[in-house]
Amino acid sequence: MFKQHATFPFEKLTMDAIAENKLMISLSQGDEHSFFALYERYSHALFSNVFRMVKDRQVSEEIVQDVFLKVWQKRSTIDPTRSFKSWIFTIAKNDVISWYRKLAKETALQENLYQHFEQLYVMDKEGDIQEQQSALLERALNTLSERRKEIFVLCKIEQKSYEEVARKLNISVSTVSNAMVKSNQHIRQFVQDHYDEILVILVTFYFF
Numbered sequence: 001m002f003k004q005h006a007t008f009p010f011e012k013l014t015m016d017a018i019a020e021n022k023l024m025i026s027l028s029q030g031d032e033h034s035f036f037a038l039y040e041r042y043s044h045a046l047f048s049n050v051f052r053m054v055k056d057r058q059v060s061e062e063i064v065q066d067v068f069l070k071v072w073q074k075r076s077t078i079d080p081t082r083s084f085k086s087w088i089f090t091i092a093k094n095d096v097i098s099w100y101r102k103l104a105k106e107t108a109l110q111e112n113l114y115q116h117f118e119q120l121y122v123m124d125k126e127g128d129i130q131e132q133q134s135a136l137l138e139r140a141l142n143t144l145s146e147r148r149k150e151i152f153v154l155c156k157i158e159q160k161s162y163e164e165v166a167r168k169l170n171i172s173v174s175t176v177s178n179a180m181v182k183s184n185q186h187i188r189q190f191v192q193d194h195y196d197e198i199l200v201i202l203v204t205f206y207f208f
């Protein structure tokens with residue numbers, strides 16, 4: 001459906017010439033040119049955000065198509081005073097959450113979510129993390145013993161090598177390695193036990 005936009009002569013309908021709210025008003029009245037103008041503007045950014053979460057090009061394309069299908073189906077309810085971008089990103093966020101929930105028992109999806117959770121470690125070190133994500137990370141770390149938590153933070157968040165951590169704490173490299181194996185098992189269990197909560201928090205973080 002949406003690839004038809006190439007046949008519509010709306011090159012002159014640039015976002016500079018026509019305010020977005022006017023496009024939204026026209027779209028609410030069923031104007032296809034306005035629909036495809038908005039699609040052209042936001043579909044690529046939307047795809048990028050969806051792909052960051054699902055790591056699957058075909059699924060990402062399907063979600064983006066579904067988002068704009070819903071936009072077209074609900075065009076008569078559009079409020080031109082609200083942000084079109086926020087609206088479609090909210091729809092996409094909910095679609096991604098639904099996709100993860102539907103496939104929650106698949107090992108590959110659990111691993112995908114765990115990898116996203118692990119990215120919080122690096123983001124925490126760089127200070128690029130929000131309060132909600134920081135609290136979630138702290139809860140996960142608190143499932144570890146004090147010693148394992150100390151080792152885990154040094155290795156994962158501060159990204160020190162096992163050798164550096166061993167020297168710093170005056171322990172063997174094998175002790176560090178064993179602690180990390182056990183800690184990763186605990187963190188994975190935490191992610192599994194709080195799958196839905198973590199899913200919503202991480203997807204919201206990626207989309208807003």
